[in-house]
Amino acid sequence: MKFLAGVALLAPLAAAVWPIPSHYSHGDKTLWISDDVAITYQQPLHFQQYSLRASASAADAGSGSQRIVQKAVSRAYETIFKQSYVPWRFNHRFSDFEPKTTNKKFIQSIALVQNKTDAAGVLKPKEGQFDEGYTLVVGPAGKVTITSASSLGLARGLTTFTQLFFAHSKGGAYTKLAPVRIDDSPKFAHRGLNMDVSRNFFPIDNILRTIDALAYNKMNRLHLHITDAQSWPLEIPALPELSAKGAYGPGMTYSPADVQRIYTYGALLGVAVVMEIDQPGHTSSIWHSHPELIAAWNEQPNWITYAAEPPSGTLKLNSPAVYKFLSTLYKDLLPRLSPLTSYFHTGGDEIKYAAYKLDDTVKSDDPAVLQPLLQKYIDTVHKHVRDAGLTPVVWEEIVLTYNLTVGKDVLIQAWQEPTSAVAITNMGHKALVGDYNFWYLDCGHGQWLDFEPGVASMKYYPYQDYCAPLKSWRQVYSYDPLTSIAKDKQHLIVGGEVHMWAEQTDALNFDGKAWPRAAAAAEVLWSGAKDPATGQNRSQIEASPRLADMRERLVARGVAAEPVQMPYCQQDGSQCLYLASFDDA
Amino acid sequence: MKFLAGVALLAPLAAAVWPIPSHYSHGDKTLWISDDVAITYQQPLHFQQYSLRASASAADAGSGSQRIVQKAVSRAYETIFKQSYVPWRFNHRFSDFEPKTTNKKFIQSIALVQNKTDAAGVLKPKEGQFDEGYTLVVGPAGKVTITSASSLGLARGLTTFTQLFFAHSKGGAYTKLAPVRIDDSPKFAHRGLNMDVSRNFFPIDNILRTIDALAYNKMNRLHLHITDAQSWPLEIPALPELSAKGAYGPGMTYSPADVQRIYTYGALLGVAVVMEIDQPGHTSSIWHSHPELIAAWNEQPNWITYAAEPPSGTLKLNSPAVYKFLSTLYKDLLPRLSPLTSYFHTGGDEIKYAAYKLDDTVKSDDPAVLQPLLQKYIDTVHKHVRDAGLTPVVWEEIVLTYNLTVGKDVLIQAWQEPTSAVAITNMGHKALVGDYNFWYLDCGHGQWLDFEPGVASMKYYPYQDYCAPLKSWRQVYSYDPLTSIAKDKQHLIVGGEVHMWAEQTDALNFDGKAWPRAAAAAEVLWSGAKDPATGQNRSQIEASPRLADMRERLVARGVAAEPVQMPYCQQDGSQCLYLASFDDA
Structure with a gap:
């Protein structure tokens, strides 16, 4: 009981940072922060100076590194001064929890020190290419230094810095944790969320808000599942009919300017967009403009023989017209993406071979017939991707179900049982994890x-879906990407993604379904699933109030995240505990 | 297969009305509606005339009946012209589904005919006291007549009327269903939602929006679970310390003016508010202001011995001070409620007898000791309620677990297995149903x-709650309040409520968790759970697009309801079917 009593007595916001840093110590002194505090950005070749406030309206100029830091400073300003909140939920009711507003001591300066020049391509980082680690020191006299080997690391450090502060009910912002020292770095290189914007249409603002929330949780990938059987919202100038007929309706498309805006917004926040065009299945929305390219279109009522979901339909597998279409598509699309990302996802999940029996270029569901056709298909698509300077990402079925050969550069995305990631890494492939039993947020x-x-x-x-039950944050948080992976294969687990499929998700319920549960995954991916002190799963009791705090921070920046607990549980520390001893009674 | 093909070919919005009326026939002619169409309200003693638009700003004056009809006309105006939507989701993509805007034929007139004068108390209706049935006729030439025996029935009819109309993308509103004849009346008298505003605080706007959504689904009760162990947001002028110390924080209280506003808003929309002060358990928030009245306060960490949830605590059971407190409380509160409701809920669930062992006025957990004390307690509270002219409502434990005697006027609210409602009605008591296995929307x-x-x-x-899984609308919809109830007891099933407890619900996720699932319950309560043609559960295939339409209507009036299906499923009729034959293959 001693341990628990100790936890309950902790000031619930002592930690305050999400995801939890690798090493973290702090005091209990109050420091205020003024919006005109001077900030310097020192890197080996450049020196910049501005005030926190002025940076918010600063022009978006300079090198990639400068733009990333400028954006991070601007977001820090907005977070601390415009999108903060008074933490009434985390303090005893009607208590005098706020610091006095007299004799304020202020943060004196913020020095951002980059001790290495970014290599080229910081706006399109490959996994692990740039060090996202940082050291954050808030000195007792209010001198702040954030040090990193990259501009992306400085951005992560500034994000942490903002989480030390709360709004005061009488105005202003303060931390109660000075002095602070944090040494932090990510456990996994690829930390993402997969957003399905095809089954339902999502306005650009929803996507940008999601990128911002990902960055605030130190996630660094937005996987944009942008086309599927149900709609094709992606405008392709060389093939304008695709979205003109395949989108859900007028105005429900993403123009090249929209795509540019999304990618740029992500790149500056250190969130690389990984667009997916799922194929050769999941493509029946192409039928609306190109019926000649699609086999087994919308077979009803027996769609289930031909596809995982209605409407059935797949790109034909042995068709020169399809190859010509793919060439036109990728020559238009990929060069527009490659300046701002290093990845492109070519899909490949959930093929039902029966569909190819209805394909007039194949007329067979025999795997022996289909395998070489699929191999040629994936080789062709991956050549397009590599010709554009991008690395392909694929779903696990490509190597595990269809037995195709792909390059070792390819990221293989596992989505089924832990055995999938084991099999992928045992083949020597890099894997992304995200088992649907844990990380499918729509279930x-x-x-x-x-x-x-x-x-x-x-x-x-009672009409549960295949992936029921709903994954609570506790379940999401209990998932370890390294489960069952042999020690000598663990370096192949590049990271993972949580998933939000959109059969029952649209712009109105996306935020609440995604947050704060995606944040639970963010901590697993940044900090690791296990408590280093015990080697066991991290404590819910420690995490719960910190996650609740992150929830409030997300709400303050416009994300309608769900509540974690009722305020009672949080107002005097962690008061809502389920003890082992309850079951002995 | 024939039946299903027929369903799929139906225009998905043919029905358009939620909940489904008892008898309904319509044509396929288009009629537009102008916002200055003349409306007459004829009742035996009065005649009123106004335009649809003008009524929106009309003063809130006249008798209860007049005020109800005026409010209904005003909401109809806003619904048709301000809170409507273009139904792109329900028509083939990029199709020309809207009527031509030339040669428009218009609704000519709307006659509201009340063929009986409302008895006194129409603003505080008892169950079944006023006939909510109505007849709605839209003639081929655009003459509309809504007939009812009460003002509340006219309001329900006007609600139905608005659901015949959509917004046109070029402006204006139209129906494609003329002519129409509907004869409709409710299956159950009490059709409610229970909203817990104690475990989390909900702003007034959230409550008013919920009342509006309830009325739009022909629900007629809002059960307001306003106090509990975690907070006491209800301001009581005679006991100002209660909320001053027991609310979650400053500004998180309901003033007498707030309560008046909520009750009035509900009464005019035909939604009676049933406030609950849960007792004698679930009262530990009183401790903050009156520690002397509460036993077993916040026992930690072993709260589970003393209460269903932390913090534990109960009003003492044999204390003159408690009785004095109750008298002061109810003499202040109840006279303010009784002009606008006929009910008051005195709670009574989830007592743990162990708490009374710590009660210095009892010092026993022996049911034989506690039973007479509980009987005296409930008798006292119910006398206060009846003295104010109100009918008590209680949780099932009062009669099923503690074996107390209450009057036959009391509504007993069942929340557990169907056996509860059976037992209650077998005792000759009136019952409200809402089995947590079906109708707990927070689970x-x-x-x-x-x-x-x-x-x-x-x-x-994986850390499921006791009432998992989440109840999908299909599960909510499958619940029949009459399950297992003998024919000769069915008249005692007065109705039911869906429940939204607030351990993990606050203002940000309330709407999405409540809607459209509460609407599924609304149809069960208004129309009955069974298809009259088959005697079986109503068809999901028929209900699904209609519920999806209701979802869009709720979104249009500012309620962030969740989507039912992806647009693909709805764009060419019901395309997302799971057939019995799938399992034969």
Whole structure:
């Protein structure tokens, strides 16, 4: 009981930072911060000086490194002074928890020190290419230094810095944690969220807000699942008919300017966008403009024989017209993406071979017939991707189900049981994890299919989806990407992604379904799933109030994240505990 | 297969009305509506005339009946002209689904005919006291007549009327369903939602928006669970310390003016507010101002022995000071409520007898000792309620667990297995249903308790809550309040409520968790759970697009309801079916 009593007595916001840093010590002194505090950005070749406030309106100019730091300073200003909150939820009710507003001591200066010049390509980082680690020191007299080997690391450090501060009900912002020393670096290089913007359309603002929330959780990838069977919102100037007929409706498309805006916004916040065009299945929305390219289109009512979801349909597998289409598509699209990302996702999940029996260029569902055709298909697509200077990402089925050969540069995205990641890494491939039993954030809301009467009332009641139950933050948080991976293969686990499929998700419920649960994954990916002190899963009791704080911070920046606990649980420390001893009684 | 093909070919919005009326026929002609169409309200003693638009700003004056009809007309105006939407989701993509804007035919007139004068008390209706049924006729030439025996029925009819219309992308509003004839009346008299505003604080706007959404679904009760162990937001002028110390914080209280506003808003929309002060358990928030009245306050860490949730605490059971407190409380509160409601909920759930062992006025957990004390307690409280002219509502434990005697006027609210409602009605009591296995809308989001390390990773993984899984709309919709109730007891099932407890619900996620699932319950309560044609559960295939339409209507009026299906499923009829035959293959 001693340990728990100790936890409950901790000031709940003592830690305050999410994800938890590798090494972290702090005091309990109050320091205020003024919005005109001087900031210097020193790197081996350059020196810049501005005030926190002035940077917010500073022009977006300079090298990639300078632009990244400028953006980070601007977001820090907005976070501390415009998107902060009074932490009433985390203090005893009606208590006098705020510091006095007399005799304020202020942060004196903020020095951003980059001790290495960024290599080229900091706006399109490859996994692990730039050191995102940083050291943050808040001295007792208010001198702040953030040190990193890269501009991206400085940005991560500034993000941490903002989380030390709260709004005061009488105005101004303060930390109660001075002095501070943090040494921090990420456990995994690829920390992402997969956002399906095809099954439902999401306005640009929703995507930008998501990127901002990812960056605030030190995530660094937005996987944009931008086309699927249900709609094709992506405008391709060389193939304008694709979105003109395949989008859900007028105005529900992403123009080249929209794509540029999303990628640039992400690159400056250290969140690389990984666009996916899923293929050769999941492409039936192409039928609306190019029916000649699609086999097994919208077979009804027996869609289930031909696809994982209605409408069925796949690009034909042995068709010169399809190859010509792919060439036109990628020659238009990829050169526009490659200045701001190093990755492109070519999909490849959930093919049903039966569809190719209806494909007039194949007329077979025999794997022996299909395998070489699929190999030629993926080789062709990956050549387009590499010709544009990009690295392909694929779903696990490419190597695990269809037995295709892909380059060792390719990131293989596992989404099924832990055995998938084991198999991928045992083949010597790099893997991204995100087991649907843990990290599918859309699960558990019930089936979206309408059940025929009779069937409904019997076999499928209560109409759970295949990946039920809903994954609570505790379950998301309990997932270790290294589960079952042999020590000598762990370096191949590049990172992972949480997933938000959009069968039942649109702009109105995206935020609440994504946050704060994606933040739980962010801590696993940045800090590791295990508590270094115990080697066991990290403590929910320690994490819970910190996650609740992150939730409030997300709400303050416009993200409608769900609550973690009722205020009572948090107002006097962690008061809502389930003890082992309860079961002995 | 024939039946299903037929369903899929139906225009998905043919029905358009939620909940489904008892009898409904319509054509396929287009009629537009102008916002200056003349409306007459004819009742036996009065005649009123105004335009749809003008009524929106009309003064809130006249008798209760007049005020109700005036409010209904005003909401109809806003719904049709300000809170409508273009139904792109429900029509083939890029199709020309909207009527031509030339040669428009218009609704000519709207006659509201009340063929009986409302008895006194229409602003505080008892269950079944006023006929909410109505007949709605839209003639081929655009003459509209809504007939009812009460002003509340006219309001329900006007609500239905608005659901015939959509916004046109070029402006204006139209129906494609003329002519129409609807004869409609509710299956159950009490159709409610229980909103917990104690565990989290909800701003007034959230409550008013919920009332509006309830009325739009022909629900007629808002159960306001306004105090609990975690906070006491209700201001009581005679006991100002209660909320001054027991609320979550400054500004998180409901003043008498707030309460008046909520009740009035509800009464005019035909949604009676049923406030609950849960007792004698669930009262530990009183401790902050009156520690002398509370036993077993916040026992930690073993709260689980003394209460269903932390913080533990109960009003003392044999204390003159408690009785004095109750008298002061109810003499202040109840006379302010009784002009606008006929009900008051006195709670009574989840007592743990162990708490009374720590009660210095009792010092026993022996049911034989506690039963007479509880009987005296409930008798006293119910006398206060009846003295104010109100009917008590209680949780099922009062009669099923503590074996107390209450009057036959009391509504007993069941929340557990169907056996509860059976037992209550077998005792000859009136029952409200809302089995937590079906109608607890907060369930399935995972535990809100923090598990001690070790326990967590073993026994309780994956940290589901007691009432998991999340209840999808299909599950909510499958619940029949009459399940297991003998024919001769069915008249005692007065109705039911869906529940939204607030351990993990606050203003940011309330709407999405409540809607459209509460609407699924609304149809069960208004229309009945069974399809009259088959005697079986109603078809998901028929309901799904109609519910999706209701979702869009709720979004248009500012309620952030969750999506039902992706647009693909709805754009060419019901395309996302799971057939019985799938399992034969």
